[in-house]
Amino acid sequence: MKIWTISRFEIRTITRQRFFYTFLLLWTIVLSLILLMQQNITSLGDYTNLIGTMFTLILYLLPLTTLILSSFSLTNERESGQWKLLLSYPLSSWDYLIGKFLGQLISQWIILTFSLGFGICLSLLFGHVISFTWALSLYLFALLLLVLFLIIGIFLGVVSKTRWQALMLSIAVWFIFIMIWPITLISILSFLPYPMIETGMTILLFLNPAEFVRVFMVVQLEGGAIFGQTYDSLFQSLQSWFGWLIMLVYLLVYTVVLAFLTYWQMERNKKHG
């Protein structure tokens, strides 16, 4: 019940703030533009250049907004002193964190779902042809990213003391995971002997949720071959129900590890004020 109260409160607070609607507007415009862009494309069945572009555009924007929104929600309360007030209640860190997570998840899910629904309807009204699989995979892709980056965002929110810190950390994480990931990997892996590069790439793929979700969706859309012969056998096993099982395990492991880190940091915060 406590969890539900926290998340209910969270949703109500967020949906009554102006920035929520700013983000809603931003996403609606961006997704509508992305969807309207797909004109004169004959085959939209599986993975195409265009869906790759859309994945890229979503990857540029979604992780950053998610990180900022969720880390701000925690630091906001710390700055306003509400967190101190909450501490005086018999409320465990788990109740607080899970409640926050659910509240954030639902309110950010509203932004995503509304903007995608709006974009789809708009481009259908303009007479564009959209395939169901295609729209569904775009939605799933965004949802998976949302969940994974939300968990990171909450962790960042707990780690930082002020909103300013949270912003800096969010941008840093976004910059590393999205913008300079290939550059970083290429420079790090160049120290490894040649045959180990492939293993290194595979292991590091699991570290970056953005890349993992992207590669996973591309493989699910039967585009795994674009990653070359090196990963043929690996991706053939991913391309079935087994792939979804791996995704589920990945989500679980990721959530559990980060949740415990966040919990530990939270307890430290409580002790040291």
Added chain:
Amino acid sequence: MRPLTVLLTFLTLLLVWPAKVLATDALTQQIRTAPAGSVIELAEGTYEGNWVINKPLTLQGKGKVILRSCSSQPVLSVSSSHVIVKNITIIQCSKQQGATAITVSGDHHQFQELQIETSGYGMKLDEARYNKLAKIEVRGTHPNQPHNGIDLWYSDHNQISQVKLEQVLDGLYLENSHHNQLTKNTINNSRYGIHLMFSDGTKLIQNNSHHNVAGAMVMETNQTSIIENDFSYNQESYNSQGLFFYKAVDTDISRNKIMHNRIGISIDNSSDNHFQQNSIKSNFIALQVNQSEKNKIEKNDFQGNIHQALAISSSHNQIKENFWDQPLRLDFTGDGRSDIPFHADPYFLSLTSQYPAYQLFFQSPGMTLLERLLKSPSSLLLTDQQPALSVNNLEAQSVVSSPLSIWLFGLFLLTISCLTLWTGRKKI
């Protein structure tokens, strides 16, 4: 009972076996004694053996006629000239490597309506000229060790049309053979559909090459014409191409369909080729150019490909007025051409050819950034200065409408998010 069985078996053998041998021997005899220009009609049945035709003759099957041999010799060897072989099934079932169903030398022969099942080569043309091969079906029966379907060696001016080839090594293999015309042939499930080596002046018209390792390989050739063919679904290997050119010069490639291949067109060390009005759709990589110069690539349509073009050391090609389905198109001058040039940067291809593991960064957002940062000088890029604004070669496209499910999906998303928002805003 036993002696009776043995006797019966002996009698049966006596009656049946010699008859067949006689028939086969009779055919050999008939071919040997027939005067030049005569017609031999074969009655329905199976004939075992190997036959040599070395004078002008017509060998014609009536009904279902099968010529069969399991020795390493060719089932039928044709030499001299003006031999016509028609309506016969030929089975080569030797387990030896390099066995052949039909060998051909000489000129002006005609082969029509043949069905060939072979564990080795289908037809081998050796220094054979001006022959016509039509309506032949060749099927390989030795999938682990296939041989070429129709193999031309120093054979010029032959016409091969409406031939169907299946499960062979290379469907049509031409080496040192010039001015041959290949029309309306179909090659499936083989290594290379059509393979040209050191052969000049070949014409490939309206052939279909699907589900092979490569649709067509054109190597070290001059003046080949490749017109209105369909090279699609060639994805059997990681390096599968629809069309592959190596040291090909002065080729005319027009109005072909190149779809659903790993690599649509790959041009390597080739020059002065002219690609026009081809449809290159839904390939993983549409166009790959390596160390090739002075090629003309114009008015082609590149649609729905995952990667449009990759080029290394190939700056001096004339690329214009192609349609690339990139999102940005703008026509300032009103000449029907986009004023935003299309670039293909070699960075990613050169990185991954050195380290294939980095292919995982394909279309990764960070990679896009890195490509921008390390942009190669514009002289090294493959550039289309004036991309077309709309599709060049309009086909009769069926009008597709969005399914109802997508409308429902969109409306569902809108409704459920609005409902949740409305409930979420309410007072607790």
